[in-house]
Amino acid sequence: MTSAENAIIVQNLHKHFRIRYRTHLKTRMLNILKRQPPLQEFTALHNVSFSVPRGQTVAVIGRNGSGKSTLLCLLARVYRKTGGIIQMSAEDGSPARIAPLLDLSAGFHLDLTGAENILFYGAVLGNTAREMRACFDSIVEFAELGSKVDTHLRNWNEGARLRLGFSIAVHTNPDILLVDEVLAVGDEAFQAKCYAYIRKMQSLGKTIVFVTHDLRTVERVAQRVIWLNQGNIQMDGDVGEVLQAYRVFSAGAAFTDGIS
Amino acid sequence: MPLRDNEPPVTMRGELRELWKFRELLKMLVTRELKIRYKNSVLGFVWSIIPPLMQVLVFTFLLRNVLGVPAKNFSAYLLSGIIPWTFFSTGIQDASQSIVINYTMIRKIYMPREAIPLANVISNGVHFLLGWLVYFVAFYVVAPFFHGGIPFLPTLIFFPFVVVMETLLVTGCALFVAALNVFYEDVKFILQTVFNLAFFIMPVLYPSDQIYYTSSLVRKHPWIFTLYMLNPIAAFINAFRHFILQPIGPSSFNQSPRLIGKPPLPFDWVTFGGACLITVLIAWGGYTYFNYRKWQFVERP
Numbered sequence: 040m041t042s043a044e045n046a047i048i049v050q051n052l053h054k055h056f057r058i059r060y061r062t063h064l065k066t067r068m069l070n071i072l073k074r075q076p077p078l079q080e081f082t083a084l085h086n087v088s089f090s091v092p093r094g095q096t097v098a099v100i101g102r103n104g105s106g107k108s109t110l111l112c113l114l115a116r117v118y119r120k121t122g123g124i125i126q127m128s129a130e131d132g133s134p135a136r137i138a139p140l141l142d143l144s145a146g147f148h149l150d151l152t153g154a155e156n157i158l159f160y161g162a163v164l165g166n167t168a169r170e171m172r173a174c175f176d177s178i179v180e181f182a183e184l185g186s187k188v189d190t191h192l193r194n195w196n197e198g199a200r201l202r203l204g205f206s207i208a209v210h211t212n213p214d215i216l217l218v219d220e221v222l223a224v225g226d227e228a229f230q231a232k233c234y235a236y237i238r239k240m241q242s243l244g245k246t247i248v249f250v251t252h253d254l255r256t257v258e259r260v261a262q263r264v265i266w267l268n269q270g271n272i273q274m275d276g277d278v279g280e281v282l283q284a285y286r287v288f289s290a291g292a293a294f295t296d297g298i299s
Numbered sequence: 300m301p302l303r304d305n306e307p308p309v310t311m312r313g314e315l316r317e318l319w320k321f322r323e324l325l326k327m328l329v330t331r332e333l334k335i336r337y338k339n340s341v342l343g344f345v346w347s348i349i350p351p352l353m354q355v356l357v358f359t360f361l362l363r364n365v366l367g368v369p370a371k372n373f374s375a376y377l378l379s380g381i382i383p384w385t386f387f388s389t390g391i392q393d394a395s396q397s398i399v400i401n402y403t404m405i406r407k408i409y410m411p412r413e414a415i416p417l418a419n420v421i422s423n424g425v426h427f428l429l430g431w432l433v434y435f436v437a438f439y440v441v442a443p444f445f446h447g448g449i450p451f452l453p454t455l456i457f458f459p460f461v462v463v464m465e466t467l468l469v470t471g472c473a474l475f476v477a478a479l480n481v482f483y484e485d486v487k488f489i490l491q492t493v494f495n496l497a498f499f500i501m502p503v504l505y506p507s508d509q510i511y512y513t514s515s516l517v518r519k520h521p522w523i524f525t526l527y528m529l530n531p532i533a534a535f536i537n538a539f540r541h542f543i544l545q546p547i548g549p550s551s552f553n554q555s556p557r558l559i560g561k562p563p564l565p566f567d568w569v570t571f572g573g574a575c576l577i578t579v580l581i582a583w584g585g586y587t588y589f590n591y592r593k594w595q596f597v598e599r600p
Contacts, residue, residue, distance in 0.1 A: 056598055112597075116305060116409035119594035125305045134305070137409075145407035150335045159331060162324040163408055 045128075046135060046215055046246035047091040047114070052123035054084040054109055083109040085270045086123070091263075093130065094244040096237075098251060098261035098278075100285060102292070105267040107250045108219060114248065115139040115217050129214045138164065138213035143204030144197075153179075153188035153195070153203060160207045174210045181236075182206035183229070202229055209236055216240060218249035234260070254282055311583075314590055318411045328418030333425065347426040348433050351381050358504060370551040372544075375438050375449050379543055380503040380536050382434060383465055386427035387532050388494040394419040394473030395480045395490055398596060405596060412593045413586070416477035420470050428462070454542040461542065465535045468578045471585035478592040501530075505552055507537045508564045512549045512557075525570055531581070534574030541566045 058079045084106045091097050099107045112118045114125065115137065127135040146160040157178055161171035171178075179188050182202040192200060209216070237260055240247060251257060257264060257278065264281040266274040273288075274281045318325070337343045355374050362368045362377075370376060394416040398405070401415050442448035480486040502510065511517055511524045528534055546563035 115407075117405075117407060117597060126303055127305055128303070134303075139408060142403070142407040145404050148331060148335065150338050151331060155331075155334070159327045162321075162327040163404075163410060165321065165324075167323050168327075 044092050045090040046093045046095075047248070048124070048126045049090065049114075050088050050124040052084055052087045052110075052113065052125060053082065053121050054106075054113060054118065055121045056081045056083055083270055084113075087267075087270075087272055088123075089265060089272065089275060091246055091248065093246055094241070096241055096247040096249070096260055096262050098249055098257040098264045099267060100251065100254070100257060100264060100281075101267035101273070102289075104269075106270040107267055110267065111141060111217050111219050111248065111250050115141060117141070127215055135214040136165070136212065138208040138211055138216050140205065140208050140216060140218045142219070143201045143208070145204075147192055147200060147204065149193040150191060152191055153184060156192060156203070157188075157207055160204070161211060164208065164211050166211050170211075178203075178206045178210045181210070181232075198226065198229070205233060209240070214245065216245060216247045216249075218247065220251055254286070257282065311586065311590070314411070314413075314586075318413060318417075321411050321414055324410060325414045325418060325421070328414055329421045329425075332418055332422035336422070344429075347429055351378065351385060351430060354381050362504065367554070368552050369554065370547060372438075372447060372449060375434075375544060376506065376540065376547075377504065378434055379540050382427065382430040383536050383539055384498065384501065384503045384532070385430070386423055386465065387469055388498070390420050390423035390427075390469040391472045391476060392487075392490050392494065393423060395476040395486055398477050398481050399484070402596075412596065413474060413589055416473045416589075417470065420466070420473050423469070424466055427465075431462075449544055452543065452545070457538070457542045461535055461538045464531075464575055464578050467582045468531045468535070471578070471582035473585070474589040475581075475585035478589045478596075481592070481596050497532075501533050502536055506540060506547070506549075506563075507533060508549045509552055511564060512561055513553060513555070525567075528567065528570045529573050529577060531574045531578045534571055538566075538571060 058081050087106075087110065099110060101107050109118065113120050114127065117139075127137065129135045146163045147156050148159065151159065154175075157175060158168050158171050162168070179185070182199070182205070184199065184203065187195065187199065195203075237247065241260075247260075249260070261278055263276065264274075264278050264285075265272060266281050266285050268288075274284055337346055340346060342349070355378050358377055358381075359374050363370075363373055397416045397419045398412070404410075405412055405415070438447070438449045439451070476486055476490065498504075507528065510527060511521075517523045517527075528537065548558075548563050549561050550558040
């Protein structure tokens with residue numbers, strides 16, 4: 040297991056959250072008097088370890104609250120981990136360029152034009168204005184914007200904003216793509232384009248980690264599946280095998296939830 | 300080969316290096332601030348100059364005509380207090396809301412989070428410098444045609460230093476309140492109250508000498524005045540005035556008989572140095588607190 044073959048290495052990753060309840064000053068004072076700890080800890084990930092070989096597409100599945108999004112946020116460095124190691128490297132061993140597709144319109148400002156937002160979002164992802172100008176035309180073309188790009192984002196529809204977000208993120212030449220349930224953006228034609236683009240990224244040897252509830256997407260795109268359950272890796276392996284086990288588990292969970 | 304962790308830096312030097320890597324983003328954030336502040340306004344940038352000018356007009360009328368302050372070149376004195384004060388108060392108040400305003404962004408995308416309040420400070424700093432530019436043009440170039448104007452003083456070479464010091468002060472305070480405001484949104488109301496009152500307590504509308512001469516308590520215990528002048532914003536406003544304008548005696552602001560003939564206070568370099576030291580500590584402390592808090596922003600309740 041070396042960093043030359045593995046784009047992502049995760050070892051003993053764990054993440055605790057502190058749950059804070061909105062309380063009144065009075066309750067807080069009483070808690071101090073009663074010597075009750077005001078914060079409760081909640082473990083979102085327990086000692087998760089896995090590694091992703093370069094060029095592999097991994098789907099992360101699991102029920103709500105199983106830690107999928109927490110894992111993705113940790114990979115995207117939005118959260119700080121409680122313990123463990125995450126290494127994400129490019130082919131030459133340098134730190135990887137990451138395109139986080141966690142929320143496609145998070146970096147946008149509605150009072151700027153599309154063109155200004157392209158430069159801004161590019162800078163958020165760590166690119167210079169010059170790099171962004173170089174791929175400006177292909178971003179606009181991929182997002183199917185045309186002359187709209189010079190108008191304010193406030194007047195755009197939701198679909199157009201998401202298309203722009205996707206287009207910018209994939210044009211920044213990332214080594215690793217982190218995708219959270221966002222492939223379902225836009226209309227059918229654009230979705231087909233996204234899938235085609237994902238295929239292209241796969242053929243270019245980019246590593247992709249994505250989170251989804253849509254098992255058909257998993258079958259269509261992934262080469263490997265990691266199933267998280269309550270912050271642990273329940274199963275990790277071949278797509279068909281894991282999905283079969285997960286379907287059985289989901290059916291059982293639905294049954295027990297139904298009778299209780 | 301040992302694994303190289305993706306953990307963000309923990310030392311202040313590491314944090315600063317990370318920020319330097321994202322300087323392009325900082326530049327973008329600043330231009331974004333400057334662009335959207337005057338979006339949809341016809342006069343645009345002129346709006347950063349009009350408010351202080353109106354303030355000067357109103358306060359000159361109030362102090363000179365209503366309260367009878369006889370000082371010559373009074374608007375030059377007033378404006379040299381209002382420009383640094385405006386940077387101080389609006390810079391900090393803007394930055395205090397910045398993390399909350401950009402909350403959706405930092406929840407989803409990694410970036411050095413200090414870039415957001417820093418962008419607010421820098422864009423306010425641009426207006427601050429613009430204000431001084433207007434000031435110098437008005438009093439060195441335009442006013443002499445109307446028998447006004449102020450002479451060039453050699454102490455003007457210290458002017459850039461005070462600008463840097465005030466920027467450092469605003470940065471430190473801004474980082475501190477921006478981080479605090481994520482967890483306690485009372486900060487906004489506290490700041491509003493504090494700035495409203497401090498405007499009158501700080502030597503914005505009058506020179507700091509007045510505090511010394513008009514209060515018998517302060518005259519009996521001069522250390523109170525030293526304490527007052529150790530407060531960085533009072534020290535910097537006083538320094539700006541001292542380095543740009545000729546000293547004027549306390550009786551030109553207040554013609555009470557006990558002030559007639561009293562000399563203007565000499566510039567106290569030691570206290571000024573102390574205020575600069577405090578400023579550096581505030582900047583360091585504000586950044587340290589921000590770094591300690593910044594990973595908890597996305598996990599707040």
